Amino acid sequence: MKLTVLGSGGWIPTNENETACYMIETDEDLILLDAGTGLSNLSKYQHVIQHYETLHIVLSHYHFDHIIGLSYLPMMFNNHKIRIYGPGEPAYSQGVKQILHRFFSEPFSGSSAEELTPNISFIDYREGMFNVGNVEFEAFQQHHSHVSYGLKLDGALYYASDTSLLPETFQRAEGVKMLLHDCWELEPVEESFHSSLGEILEAIPAKATYQVGLVHRNPRWGLNELAAAQEKIGSRYVVFMEDYQHYEL
Ligand SMILES: [Zn+2]
Numbered sequence: 348m349k350l351t352v353l354g355s356g357g358w359i360p361t362n363e364n365e366t367a368c369y370m371i372e373t374d375e376d377l378i379l380l381d382a383g384t385g386l387s388n389l390s391k392y393q394h395v396i397q398h399y400e401t402l403h404i405v406l407s408h409y410h411f412d413h414i415i416g417l418s419y420l421p422m423m424f425n426n427h428k429i430r431i432y433g434p435g436e437p438a439y440s441q442g443v444k445q446i447l448h449r450f451f452s453e454p455f456s457g458s459s460a461e462e463l464t465p466n467i468s469f470i471d472y473r474e475g476m477f478n479v480g481n482v483e484f485e486a487f488q489q490h491h492s493h494v495s496y497g498l499k500l501d502g503a504l505y506y507a508s509d510t511s512l513l514p515e516t517f518q519r520a521e522g523v524k525m526l527l528h529d530c531w532e533l534e535p536v537e538e539s540f541h542s543s544l545g546e547i548l549e550a551i552p553a554k555a556t557y558q559v560g561l562v563h564r565n566p567r568w569g570l571n572e573l574a575a576a577q578e579k580i581g582s583r584y585v586v587f588m589e590d591y592q593h594y595e596l
């Protein structure tokens with residue numbers, strides 16, 4: 348499994364970080380985790396896209412910084428099948444098709460999802476196991492302003508964006524090669540729907556065998572915050588994810 352970071356930031360795209368989008372390649376399947384502005388970077392990976400007939404997109408939740416890139420799909424995909432997976436009932440009162448229909452309806456969008464690309468389908472998921480192509484996913488409900496899900500893929504990758512810190516995530520990640528975790532603040536903030544670096548560093552088990560990649564970077568962070576963060580991290584096995592990075596998992 349190969350991971351390419353297309354968008355490592357949160358909320359607002361910056362010169363350095365587009366918003367949430369991560370490309371997963373296996374021999375059989377092409378998958379995006381979330382569809383933020385980072386989806387625009389897919390245009391640079393036509394050589395990858397052309398190997399696949401289907402693009403799977405798995406949404407952690409429906410905030411704009413995770414779905415706005417769906418409106419860019421026609422730029423890159425004409426003949427591909429597109430399959431969009433999103434949380435439905437019981438976390439939400441509607442399924443992914445109905446929820447995204449609102450996003451694609453007038454006057455927000457000039458065309459419906461079906462008009463964007465002719466071969467599109469929608470699949471609801473809920474907490475537990477489900478398959479995306481040949482990849483086994485497990486979804487865990489997180490704590491965010493609206494329900495978001497942590498997604499564990501084939502025991503290789505755990506994607507935990509947009510959540511306040513849940514200690515169990517760091518136990519469940521045991522066995523994966525990389526945990527991508529929301530990192531929005533340097534220090535804990537009360538009643539936050541995101542996580543802080545201080546909490547993350549405390550939550551990583553001493554014997555953790557996985558690497559922690561920090562994602563959903565706060566766009567307010569400048570060089571001073573990054574320097575302070577690096578100092579906190581020290582020599583730990585923790586890195587800030589950046590757009591265009593590749594990892595073999
Ligand atoms: Zn977000």
Ligand SMILES: [Zn+2]
Pocket residue numbers: 408410491495509
């Ligand atoms: Zn969110």
